[in-house]
Amino acid sequence: MMMDEEGEDEEEEEEPEAAPPSPSIFSPELRAVMQVWNNYKAMKKRRQAMGCGGADTGPGDQKQAEEAQKRRKKRRSRVLFPSDGRKFMPKQKERSRAKPFLFLFSIIVFLQVYNAIENLDDHVLKYDLEGLEKTLGREVFGQQRAVETLMEHLQDYLSTYSHQRPLALSVHGPSGVGKSHLGRLLARHFRSVVGDQLVIQYFTAHSCPPDEDEGVCAAELVAQVVAATTVAEEDDRIPLVVLDEAQLMPAAMLDALLDLLKPDQSNELLNVVYVLLSNLGHEDITRHVLHNSSSSSSSSSSFFSKGQEMEMEEALRSSLAEKQHPLWGEVEALVALLLLEKSHVVECFLEEMMREGFYPERAHVEQLAAEMAYYSAGGRQYSQHGCKQVVARVNSL
Known part of the structure; x- marks a missing residue:
């Protein structure tokens, strides 16, 4: 029996002292992370122990804790300033290449607009409208508002040369208020500034008497207008056509004038000023003046408000276009000469x-x-x- 027990002890002693280490299931990187984590927990425990000042801490540990606390305080009170050196300098703003072109374009537009305004002034100066207005105001009595309206339309139209349609102004009024005198003053002034060839002064009773064929009269009038506009086109000027006694014009002549006022025609026929003088509607004008007369105003041309003038003009326009001829519905403005x-x-x-x-x-x-x-x-x-x-x-x- 003793032999058996000794044999068993020898067998136990003969067992290997240590088995070779088995390969770990964690990768080296993961083991490094775990080691760092364990070190962090141990350090945290030491700091807690030092902060509490436990009895199990030795003098050396307390000294180290105090020094660590001083270092932390010193580090907290330290003010850090940014360093002068910059690793990445900001990029310099690139200058836009479009700005010089925009500035140049603005200058060009300004010069063109200024030049256009100067050209408009030069074009109006050809006709001396300021002198015409003074003449009409001095020699046409009692028609201040009518003269102002007439000059406003002439100023707007003659300020440029290219137009979409001719300018037709129809002047109406009772007998003796200055219609024919106004036509003579207009013709005389325009002859002095644009020449005789560009002014047509047509007297219906003389140029187209009742026994004359109205078709021939219409053709002659159109031929005169075409001749004047052809000369005016060469000189960049606008002709004037004064048609006195328009109430005596036959239907064929009124039809011809209506065709001349249409916008779909040759370019030279679009740049013309027509002034028609007639006594058509004089009953309406007389009635309107007497009905709206006021003793509080010092001038017959001033007691009409703008609304009353427009009302009279629209009533006169619709009446003439309906009862006389559609021509009066196409004119630019009807100017009434008052009593x-x-x-x-x-x-x-x-x-x-x-x-x-x-x-x-x-x-x-x-x-x-x-x-x-x-x-x-x-x-x-x-x-x-x-x-x-x-x-x-x-x-x-």
């Missing part, structure tokens, strides 16, 4: 007598004016025949 007051008749007498070489006294002139026939409305006196009989009365003196 003349007694003071205007006195001015007519003075002007005519001075022209004939008389040096009249004021009392004599007022006596002559008082012999004329007048309408009475709103504390005013309006001449029934305007200044039409003034010339005959002065010639009889």
